[in-house]
Amino acid sequence: MxxxxxxxxxxxxxxxxxxxxxxxxxxxxxxxxxxxxxxxRPLSDQELRELFGVRAAIEAFAAGAAARRRDPVVMERLQALAGRMRKAVVKGDMAGYGRLAAEFHEALVAAGDNAILAGMYAQIRARLRRYQAAMSRVPKLPQTSIAEHDAILAAIAKGDAAAAMALSNAHLDSLVGQFAAPPKTEITEGRTTA
Incomplete structure (x- = not known):
C-alpha cells in the first residue's frame, strides 16, 4: 500500500x-x-488453525452455556439465522450466506451470556471474517455447515451441554479441514515432493 x-x-x-x-x-x-x-497479511494455514482453535474454545463454551440456559428468545434468533442461511444458499447468495454465518456464530457466542467471552471473541472477529469470507467460497461447505449448525441447535434445544460443546468443536474442526490448503508441491533436485 x-x-x-x-x-x-x-x-x-x-x-x-x-x-x-x-x-x-x-x-x-x-x-x-x-x-x-x-x-x-496473507491467509495462512497456521493462523487458520490457531485462530480457529481459540474460536472453538470460545464457541464450545458458549454452546454449552446456551444449552444449560435454554433461553427461548436466544433459540428463536439462532433458528431464524439458520433458516436465513438456508435460503441464501438456495438462492446462490454466497455473500449473504457468509454474512449470516458470521452473524450466527456471533449470536451463538452471545447466547453464552458471558461478557468476558464475548469480549475475547470481539478481539478476533476481524481476523475471523477474513477466513469466513474465503470459506464461504469452498464448494459444499455452506451445506455442510448448515447441517452442523442444525445439530448444534438441536443439542442446545434439548439442554445437552456436552453434545452442544462437542458438536461445536466438530463443526469448527470440519471447517478447518475443508478449508486448509492442499499440501504444497516442491521441486527439489529434480524430484517433485508433496
Missing part, C-alpha cells in the same frame, strides 16, 4: 492514516515494514 495514494484517495491526513494502519496491524490484518509500508 502506498501511503501517499491512500492519503489522496481517503482524504485524510498522514497522521490519521498512519494511526489507522497501526490499528489494523495490531488486529493482525496488515504487516507494517519500515521503508516498505503496509501490506495486507
Amino acid at each position: 502506498v501511503e501517499a495514494e491512500l492519503v489522496l484517495r481517503s482524504g485524510t491526513s498522514r497522521v490519521t492514516l498512519r494511526e489507522a494502519l497501526r490499528i489494523l496491524a495490531q488486529e493482525g490484518l496488515l504487516d507494517l515494514s519500515p521503508h516498505r509500508g503496509a501490506s495486507v
